[in-house]
Amino acid sequence: MIVDTLSHLLKDEAAYGEKIQRGLQFLRDTDFTGQAAGRYEVNDEMFYFINEYQTKAAGECFWEAHRVNLDLHYILEGTERIGYAAIEQLDVRDDYSAEKDAIFFTGAVESAVTAGPGALVVCYPQDGHMTGIEAGKPEAVRKVVLKIKL
Structure with a gap:
């Protein structure tokens, strides 16, 4: 798992594989303003979700992991805790x-x-992650989850 901000990760793109570099560039170059919640296709190796939800207690959230896709969680609005x-x-x-x-x-x-606005959390297949956990109080979160095929 990588936890940082998009701006910091973009400064050192060469440290990450080519697919993650393309994902970081896509996040940097895309204006998500006004996009409705839902799934969007980018190309054969990437798609993303705009997710909007209210954070809640960890007991109401769930753990997950993936085998085919990396997850890049990019926070646009609000603050959440992400368990790992x-x-x-x-x-x-x-x-x-x-x-x-x-x-x-x-x-x-x-x-x-x-993770608050500008934060980026990269989850690999070995990383169990639980998103949507409240950071002190329930809060509305809007974020991009970019899926990159391994």
Whole structure:
């Protein structure tokens, strides 16, 4: 998992693989203002979701991980906490679904980062992640989740 800001990651793009570099450039060059929540296709290797939701207690959120796609969570508005754990530390709740490219887990949130506007969290297949956790109080969050095919 990588946790930083888009502006910092763009300064050192060469440190990341070519696909992540293209993803960072896409996030930098795209104006998401006014785009409705939903799924958008970019090309054969990338698509993204505009997600809008209210944060809530960790007990109301869920763990997930992916096998085919990297997740780049780019916060546009609001603040949330994102729990993270190696998938080996979590218990499988629902087996892998190729259709959703997701496996769901249960487990306690022992580590989390706070992500506000401009924050970027990169989740690899080995990274269990729980998004939408309130950072002190419920808050509206608007973000881009860019999916990059491995």
